[in-house]
Amino acid sequence: MACAIRPRSRTPVRGRIAALLATATFALCPTISLAATGCDDLSSIPMTWLIDYNNDIQNIFDTRCSNCHVDNPSPFADMDLSSGVSWDNIVNVPSSEQPGRFRIVPGDPLASVLFEKINCDNPDFGSRMPFGRSPLPLAEQALIYDWILLGAPSTTTDFIFSSGFEPTP
Numbered sequence: 782m783a784c785a786i787r788p789r790s791r792t793p794v795r796g797r798i799a800a801l802l803a804t805a806t807f808a809l810c811p812t813i814s815l816a817a818t819g820c821d822d823l824s825s826i827p828m829t830w831l832i833d834y835n836n837d838i839q840n841i842f843d844t845r846c847s848n849c850h851v852d853n854p855s856p857f858a859d860m861d862l863s864s865g866v867s868w869d870n871i872v873n874v875p876s877s878e879q880p881g882r883f884r885i886v887p888g889d890p891l892a893s894v895l896f897e898k899i900n901c902d903n904p905d906f907g908s909r910m911p912f913g914r915s916p917l918p919l920a921e922q923a924l925i926y927d928w929i930l931l932g933a934p935s936t937t938t939d940f941i942f943s944s945g946f947e948p949t950p
């Protein structure tokens with residue numbers, strides 16, 4: 782069974798793991814329609830397995846997003862991406878702009894509003910992020926993709942190894 786809309790192709794390993802995780806824990810296809818266009822192809826970027834949210838992901842937010850998504854006086858889209866509060870403000874948190882969608886859907890990057898808005902020129906709603914600036918380098922987009930795919934944990938993604946899971950190349 783294939784999903785109707787794929788904003789971009791994936792590396793074989795990304796695709797296989799996505800399918801595996803999807804069958805294990807999540808619905809195979811997003812239930813909402815993904816109509817974003819102009820999305821970057823990340824298939825040239827190798828999968829990153831070990832990601833530390835507080836370093837790897839927070840660093841991207843600190844460098845690229847925090848001056849707008851910060852509580853000073855109030856963050857754009859009511860979403861504060863500052864260190865220490867960002868995870869609580871995005872993972873399984875409803876979008877303030879798109880009813881029925883969530884900022885980060887663990888395990889499902891393509892359903893996650895935040896990934897769509899950094900990956901696509903024309904997201905379902907509003908503008909590409911960071912607003913009015915150059916898109917994130919592909920490696921940073923891929924890191925966010927992989928972190929979501931691996932469950933979007935608040936610490937590190939090493940659960941996949943501690944559970945004894947062995948990816949076959």
Ligand code: HEC
Pocket residue numbers: 841842845846847848849850857858860875876877878879884894895896898899906907908909910911912913914917
């Ligand atoms: C120059 C200011 C600015 C920067 C920098 C910026 N944003 Fe935004 N962001 C906005 C504005 C304005 C909106 C609301 C309009 C829109 O969605 O296009 C928004 C909305 C969003 C939303 C939608 C939230 C929701 O609940 O639907 C997400 C997700 C988002 N931004 C992520 C990011 C990320 C990730 C970065 C850094 C890579 C970033 N933004 C950088 C101004 C900014």
